[in-house]
Amino acid sequence: MTRDAEASAPSAEFLAAIRKGDRRSLARAITLIESAREDQAEQGQRVLEALVPETGNAVRVGVTGAPGAGKSTLIEALGMHLVEKGHRVAVLAVDPSSPVSGGSILGDKTRMEVLSREANAFIRPSPSGTSIGGVAQRTRETLLLCEAAGYDVVLVETVGIGQSQIAVGGMVDFFLLVLLPAGGDDLQGIKKGVVEIADALVVNKADGPTADVAERTRSDYANAMQVIRSLSPTWQPPVLKASAKTHEGIDVLWDTVLDHRARFEQSGEFDARRRRQSRDWMWNLVEDGLMGAFRANPGVASQIAALETQVEERETTARAAAQALLDRFLRG
Numbered sequence: 001m002t003r004d005a006e007a008s009a010p011s012a013e014f015l016a017a018i019r020k021g022d023r024r025s026l027a028r029a030i031t032l033i034e035s036a037r038e039d040q041a042e043q044g045q046r047v048l049e050a051l052v053p054e055t056g057n058a059v060r061v062g063v064t065g066a067p068g069a070g071k072s073t074l075i076e077a078l079g080m081h082l083v084e085k086g087h088r089v090a091v092l093a094v095d096p097s098s099p100v101s102g103g104s105i106l107g108d109k110t111r112m113e114v115l116s117r118e119a120n121a122f123i124r125p126s127p128s129g130t131s132i133g134g135v136a137q138r139t140r141e142t143l144l145l146c147e148a149a150g151y152d153v154v155l156v157e158t159v160g161i162g163q164s165q166i167a168v169g170g171m172v173d174f175f176l177l178v179l180l181p182a183g184g185d186d187l188q189g190i191k192k193g194v195v196e197i198a199d200a201l202v203v204n205k206a207d208g209p210t211a212d213v214a215e216r217t218r219s220d221y222a223n224a225m226q227v228i229r230s231l232s233p234t235w236q237p238p239v240l241k242a243s244a245k246t247h248e249g250i251d252v253l254w255d256t257v258l259d260h261r262a263r264f265e266q267s268g269e270f271d272a273r274r275r276r277q278s279r280d281w282m283w284n285l286v287e288d289g290l291m292g293a294f295r296a297n298p299g300v301a302s303q304i305a306a307l308e309t310q311v312e313e314r315e316t317t318a319r320a321a322a323q324a325l326l327d328r329f330l331r332g
Helices: 003-008 012-019 023-034 038-054 071-084 139-148 164-170 193-197 208-225 250-267 269-296 298-312 318-330
Strands: 059-065 089-095 121-127 153-157 174-179 200-203 239-241
Touching: 012 023, 012 038, 012 139, 023 038, 023 121, 023 139, 038 139, 059 071, 059 164, 059 250, 071 089, 071 153, 071 250, 089 139, 121 139, 139 153, 164 269, 174 193, 174 250, 200 208, 200 250, 208 239, 239 250, 250 269, 269 298, 298 318
Parallel strands: 059 153, 059 174, 089 121, 089 153, 174 200, 200 239
Antiparallel strands: none
16 A cells, blocks of 8 residues: 555555444535545545445435425424334435526434434535436435444435436335325326336325325325236235325335335345446546546547537538547547
């Protein structure tokens, strides 16, 4: 190991603190992972590499849904239920970044006030930035750090805008779609997008004046799901209902997650999914690295602006411009 590598290697004390579940040390490690500074990000990677053997033991649940569906309140209710059952719960809440300023609200600790006060809960909001799918660029690595810190359940809340949030399916064991009580007309498009890859659907806010509407919505979606081919021969995604306000149905929701895991472990699909996710993640990082190297290439960088203008002015085709950039990159 070189002197520089030794200097940037994480201390044994720091790693031990993370393994013991020290939240301040975990937060510091996540900050390093998310840092835009190359030296700090490299430190974060060294921490993660040292802790990899301690990862992989948590139940990973992704939660998505349209804005206003009550994802945060449902996650808090589920988190409290799990903490009461003796689990240690980490919530990775990805806030939307402004396409103009790049800033984000980062308000999940405010929205989950009760859960954030629990000693066995850890809530980490992070901006989505420019990451595809509404999932922060380093969320996968943050998830692993939480597992190394002893959190046995990790809940990942996505931005929930459009259908691109399905990227969360590439990092979790169970993918939950949260729905609002609504009329039958809202079933249009059910065969598209995120519904097809959900492991379960839950109609939230099934309480008070919306209780009856929630049940009708649940029944309508359950009927519609019958015509959607399941991605697994051992699992037909159920449609549940719950109330984050009264906590009714939260226990059934968690039992569904455990039932799904048990069936997938028995069929071998659980291990296959985890392996496929790791492999896909590696190639995603390769693609990101190649794009970075491509744009940083001096020859490519010098031609980008001119070729973009030519494409905009219809002086050349997008394919021809792309090929010109690729040819320049390959020449070195």
